[in-house]
Amino acid sequence: MNNLTTQILDALQDSKRAAIIAEWIQEARTHNASLPRSAVADAEEIASLLARGLGEGAQADSFKDPKWSALQQLLVNLSRSGAAQGQSAGNTSVFILALKKPLLSALAQGNANTGELPASFWGLTTLVDGMAQFTATTFQRAREEIISRQQEELLELSTPVVKLWEGVLAVPMIGTLDSNRTQVVMETLLQSIVDTGSELAIIDITGVPTVDTLVAQHLLKTVTAIRLMGADCIISGIRPQIAQTIVHLGIDLQGVSTKATLADALALALQRTGWRIARQVA
Known part of the structure; x- marks a missing residue:
């Protein structure tokens, strides 16, 4: 387990997770005042699966690792739900990116060796950016499927026999x-x-x-x-x-x-x- 994984797991342990989520939601609200009612529950589940993936050996600096499958599936569900409700891809991605600030703060406070901070910050940024990019891509795919299905339905409605x-x-x-x-x-x-x-x-x-x-x-x-x-x-x-x-x-x-x-x-x-x-x- 590398140093970045250890640091993130320490920040997400049960005794500290509530503070991370509170700061996460606060940061998200500064960019999007109309967060869905499920935002806190979604944040808690994402944090839980993030800690679970790291505990199972998923790469901390890459979201393409197959061991992130549980978290990826959750983000797929959130993206599809947002697309079905008419939300924009930006809202979902900004919500994920808001996690970056509290985690970076936690890494800065818990890292005694300042020389390791740049590498830790870069690794964490890469991970969260990967999560946001995965969410945006999934959202776009879901929106295209919805549009395609609506076009087919309109074709059927516009050609009655x-x-x-x-x-x-x-x-x-x-x-x-x-x-x-x-x-x-x-x-x-x-x-x-x-x-x-x-x-x-x-x-x-x-x-x-x-x-x-x-x-x-x-x-x-x-x-x-x-x-x-x-x-x-x-x-x-x-x-x-x-x-x-x-x-x-x-x-x-x-x-x-x-x-x-x-x-x-x-x-x-x-x-x-x-x-x-x-x-x-x-």
Whole structure:
């Protein structure tokens, strides 16, 4: 056990740990007044696992040692919890870095050999900085996972399949149509065709701001997939400017039924499926 490990373990022993944690929380509050309610409990658990790791022979000047796994897992949990609650990566890292001041003070008070102080300070700084960096990296990874999951959920919510009539489904498209969204639309629509036994699907692009070659290709792929399932497709929402764009780009929609409005598309779908709607005369 090296000198730095001995010094940190001495500072974290049960009789001194409360004072270290109190100074730690005080220092953290100077940088972040809105600490979570669990800050004291989190600090106590971190200090306990820090002492445990050092006692089991973990390297005091490196947080990459596998013997820090218990403390690393705790920091992972704290980072994920903070990300889920909408906290910033800086708040969590600053909380960890605030531990540096009380530990450095303890090392300075307990080190009779002043010549060893620079090495001890450097080793402790490296350890705490490593903990903070590990926390920030984990926080960022957790935030990216949350954003990715939310994007998938938004894609599903923004592409609902609506049953308009017996045997007729509709997908109202709103916003930009890209490859990922087209894939979600295709999978959801095809599964709905299977589940409901529908013969016709209406893709309404009234809410799609622009139609370019890529968007048209996505639409044509979706139409082809629907036809392979034994159903047919109508595209509605073809506004004048979109019609001009399609003609200008030379996009071939031959064989694909198109209508200006969703109402027109529904009327055509009812006609194709043998329905006839009549207004009741009083």
